[in-house]
Amino acid sequence: MSVTVVGSVALDTVETPWGRNEEGLGGAATFFSLAAANYTTVHLVGVVGADFPKQHIELLQKKSINLDGLERAAGKTFRWSGRYHDDVNMRDTLDTQLNVFEQFHPKLPADARKSKYLFLGNIHPALQLEVLDQAEPAFVALDTMNLWINIQLEELKKVLARVDAIIINDSEVRDLTGHRNLVKGAAAVRALGPRVVVIKKGEHGCLLFHEGEFFSAPALPLENVVDPTGAGDTFAGGFMGYLSQQDATDFSTLKRAVVHGSVVASFTCEKFGPDRLMEIGPGDIRTRYEQFERLSAF
Amino acid sequence: MSVTVVGSVALDTVETPWGRNEEGLGGAATFFSLAAANYTTVHLVGVVGADFPKQHIELLQKKSINLDGLERAAGKTFRWSGRYHDDVNMRDTLDTQLNVFEQFHPKLPADARKSKYLFLGNIHPALQLEVLDQAEPAFVALDTMNLWINIQLEELKKVLARVDAIIINDSEVRDLTGHRNLVKGAAAVRALGPRVVVIKKGEHGCLLFHEGEFFSAPALPLENVVDPTGAGDTFAGGFMGYLSQQDATDFSTLKRAVVHGSVVASFTCEKFGPDRLMEIGPGDIRTRYEQFERLSAF
Numbered sequence: 001m002s003v004t005v006v007g008s009v010a011l012d013t014v015e016t017p018w019g020r021n022e023e024g025l026g027g028a029a030t031f032f033s034l035a036a037a038n039y040t041t042v043h044l045v046g047v048v049g050a051d052f053p054k055q056h057i058e059l060l061q062k063k064s065i066n067l068d069g070l071e072r073a074a075g076k077t078f079r080w081s082g083r084y085h086d087d088v089n090m091r092d093t094l095d096t097q098l099n100v101f102e103q104f105h106p107k108l109p110a111d112a113r114k115s116k117y118l119f120l121g122n123i124h125p126a127l128q129l130e131v132l133d134q135a136e137p138a139f140v141a142l143d144t145m146n147l148w149i150n151i152q153l154e155e156l157k158k159v160l161a162r163v164d165a166i167i168i169n170d171s172e173v174r175d176l177t178g179h180r181n182l183v184k185g186a187a188a189v190r191a192l193g194p195r196v197v198v199i200k201k202g203e204h205g206c207l208l209f210h211e212g213e214f215f216s217a218p219a220l221p222l223e224n225v226v227d228p229t230g231a232g233d234t235f236a237g238g239f240m241g242y243l244s245q246q247d248a249t250d251f252s253t254l255k256r257a258v259v260h261g262s263v264v265a266s267f268t269c270e271k272f273g274p275d276r277l278m279e280i281g282p283g284d285i286r287t288r289y290e291q292f293e294r295l296s297a298f
Numbered sequence: 299m300s301v302t303v304v305g306s307v308a309l310d311t312v313e314t315p316w317g318r319n320e321e322g323l324g325g326a327a328t329f330f331s332l333a334a335a336n337y338t339t340v341h342l343v344g345v346v347g348a349d350f351p352k353q354h355i356e357l358l359q360k361k362s363i364n365l366d367g368l369e370r371a372a373g374k375t376f377r378w379s380g381r382y383h384d385d386v387n388m389r390d391t392l393d394t395q396l397n398v399f400e401q402f403h404p405k406l407p408a409d410a411r412k413s414k415y416l417f418l419g420n421i422h423p424a425l426q427l428e429v430l431d432q433a434e435p436a437f438v439a440l441d442t443m444n445l446w447i448n449i450q451l452e453e454l455k456k457v458l459a460r461v462d463a464i465i466i467n468d469s470e471v472r473d474l475t476g477h478r479n480l481v482k483g484a485a486a487v488r489a490l491g492p493r494v495v496v497i498k499k500g501e502h503g504c505l506l507f508h509e510g511e512f513f514s515a516p517a518l519p520l521e522n523v524v525d526p527t528g529a530g531d532t533f534a535g536g537f538m539g540y541l542s543q544q545d546a547t548d549f550s551t552l553k554r555a556v557v558h559g560s561v562v563a564s565f566t567c568e569k570f571g572p573d574r575l576m577e578i579g580p581g582d583i584r585t586r587y588e589q590f591e592r593l594s595a596f
Contacts, residue, residue: 087478180385182501183521203480204502207519216593218514221505223481255596295514296594298553 002041002066003244004112005032005237006131007121007143008101009046009070012273013081014229016088021227024273025056026080028121028143031230034277035237035264037063038285040244043112045069045131049077049100059278068109073100088225088269089202108134117141117244119236120163124148125155132162139249141165141240142194143233149175157192164249165196167236173199182207186214196254198239198261200232208258215255218296220266220288227272231265234277238264263288300339300364301542302410303330303535304429305419305441306399307344307368310571311379312527314386319525322571323354324378326419326441329528332575333535333562335361336583338542341410343367343429347375347398357576366407371398386523386567387500406432415439415542417534418461422446423453430460437547439463439538440492441531447473455490462547463494465534471497480505484512494552496537496559498530506556508549515556516594518564518586525570529563532575536562561586 012026029046036042043066050072060067076099084091106127118137120128122145132140140163148156149172160166166189174180177188186197186209197209205219239261246253263285270276310324327344334340341364348370358365374397382389404425416435418426420443430438438461446454447470458464464487472478475486484495484507495507503517537559544551561583568574 181521181523183519201502204499205514205516214519214593215596216503216516216519217596218503218516218594221481221512221514223479225479252596259596293596295512296516296596298513298515298550298557298591298594 001117001244001247002043002111002115003036003117003119003240004043004045004069004108004115004135004137005029005036005119005121005240006045006106006108006127007032007119007123007233008078009044009048009052010078010080011052012229013079014084014227014272015082016084016227017086018226019272021272023079025059026229026273027078028230028233030060031233031268031274031277032119032121032237032240033060033065034063034274035234035268036241036244037065038264038280038282039238039241039260042066042241043069043109043115045106045108045112047071047073047100047104049073049075052077063278066111069107069112071104071107073103075100082229084228088228106131106134116247117240119143119240120159121233125152125159128159129155132159139164139243141167141196141236143167143236144172146172146175160193163194165198166194167198167200167239169200169202169232196249198258200235205262206235206258208254210251210254213251215258217255217258217262218292219262220292220295222266222269225269228269229273231268234268235261235265238262259289259292260285263292299415299542299545300341300409300413301334301415301417301538302341302343302367302406302413302433302435303327303334303417303419303538304343304404304406304425305330305417305421305531306376307342307346307350308376308378309350310527311377312382312525312570313380314382314525315384316524317570319570321377323357324527324571325376326528326531328358329531329566329572329575330417330419330535330538331358331363332361332572333532334539334542335363336562336578336580337536337539337558340364340539341367341407341413343404343406343410345369345371345398345402347371347373350375361576364409367405367410369402369405371401373398380527382526386526404429404432414545415538417441417538418457419531423450423457426457427453430457437462437541439465439494439534441465441534442470444470444473458491461492463496464492465496465498465537467498467500467530494547496556498533503560504533504556506552508552511549513553513556515553515560516590517560518590518593520564520567523567526567527571529566532566533559533563536560557587557590558583561590
């Protein structure tokens with residue numbers, strides 16, 4: 001089994017009260033891939049500029065991520081820079097430079113088109129539609145953001161009508177549906193298309209809604225959060241990676257997939273960028289999964 | 299087994315977007331007692347004024363709550379009034395009239411002194427100390443609020459040094475310890491005395507910290523929250539009621555107690571004041587407990 005992800009590969013500059021990470025490896029597709037690679041074969045589709053450091057490519061290759069779909073375009077790599085405060089749930093975006101991403105149109109290589117599982121990272125809904133036109137996966141999940149909800153709602157609704165799952169945070173549910181109540185919000189999101197709705201609540205864990213059933217997954221209470229950048233993308237990677245590994249999307253598998261997403265996301269926060277993700281392997285994931293079992297069993 | 303609770307009995311006027319409840323039965327000790335009475339014998343210690351309606355007394359008696367410690371003083375009953383908004387996590391206190399509560403000094407009748415389990419409701423820390431001087435329970439839990447943390451910290455610390463458990467919400471942990479991170483905050487609270495720290499996070503459930511172990515209990519995602527007044531006190535009642543019923547305070551029992559607290563609190567929110575609590579019995583609690591099991595099992 002394999003999973004294909006389409007999304008950003010970036011150079012991130014992150015400031016936190018505990019330090020600064022200058023032009024580190026970042027981007028939604030990067031974090032997704034590094035997480036999912038623990039479970040399944042990953043095809044990454046995205047674009048970088050001529051300035052993208054060779055050691056970052058090597059790092060992705062080291063995790064056996066298939067980069068046939070990673071274009072190298074003339075120009076500069078997408079850059080994002082942000083600052084976190086004492087309350088790591090709050091961050092300011094200091095700068096976003098789309099660069100090569102501005103002209104990007106995803107092209108899925110033959111193997112990437114064959115993946116049974118597809119993740120549409122947080123990119124313009126029109127690009128997400130272009131991806132859907134190139135493949136016929138068995139299970140598609142989508143990420144989006146407030147920007148597209150606010151300025152591209154009609155396009156986004158076309159995408160929503162064609163996906164199986166959405167992974168979304170609580171404030172985005174409110175923006176998309178007008179409901180503060182997440183039970184009502186999830187029902188309204190499901191009415192737009194996806195049969196599976198995963199709502200991320202940051203340090204409060206996440207909720208999974210699926211055909212009248214729901215599941216609440218805790219977040220691991222962490223004593224030291226160094227850098228939460230990429231935690232959400234890592235969550236999606238663990239979630240989709242596990243579904244692909246198991247090749248199943250029933251409620252019981254979806255629940256365990258949500259916990260695997262939470263497990264890998266908890267690692268991401270422990271060091272800057274993907275540093276912690278580069279260190280972990282199946283044994284670490286298994287140990288922390290058991291910690292999540294103990295955390296919520298009664 | 300039995301549990302004794304000391305706290306307010308009040309007349310609450312509550313406005314929500316869905317209606318208004320004028321001078322309804324309220325107060326922390328009331329909600330606590332109605333919840334705990336599902337599990338164990340409850341001794342309520344508090345005070346009401348001459349104007350306290352007879353039907354409220356009858357209602358408490360109907361749930362077999364022992365009212366030997368409920369003084370009836372000359373003057374008016376404690377009154378609280380508040381307004382909830384569309385986001386029911388936000389409320390404004392419109393008015394607080396202490397009335398007979400202003401001169402209140404708790405006096406525990408003989409049977410109330412003998413309870414092995416004692417809950418100190420959210421009253422002035424000096425009164426909480428007076429209660430502790432009258433009894434020698436095996437297990438004492440404490441509630442408090444930002445007001446006492448801000449203006450009576452030294453008295454409060456004396457209380458904390460003498461209790462086994464504290465039930466506190468996340469913002470109070472920050473006020474009391476300065477830590478936004480709840481793992482650090484819980485450790486700082488434990489350093490002040492209580493070996494058990496329960497942190498309520500409203501719609502996000504709660505965390506239990508106990509000797510280096512922790513547990514995360516989900517909240518039931520509710521579609522319709524009519525009135526959350528008393529949910530926190532009900533939580534404490536379910537928690538202490540279950541501990542008293544089981545007569546145990548090991549980690550495993552504490553975890554189930556936290557879930558029982560969440561179960562009864564979820565009922566409270568479904569109608570105004572204690573209306574929903576008056577309807578439920580052991581069968582309803584068992585059914586919803588099983589719902590919580592399904593909600594968090596994976």
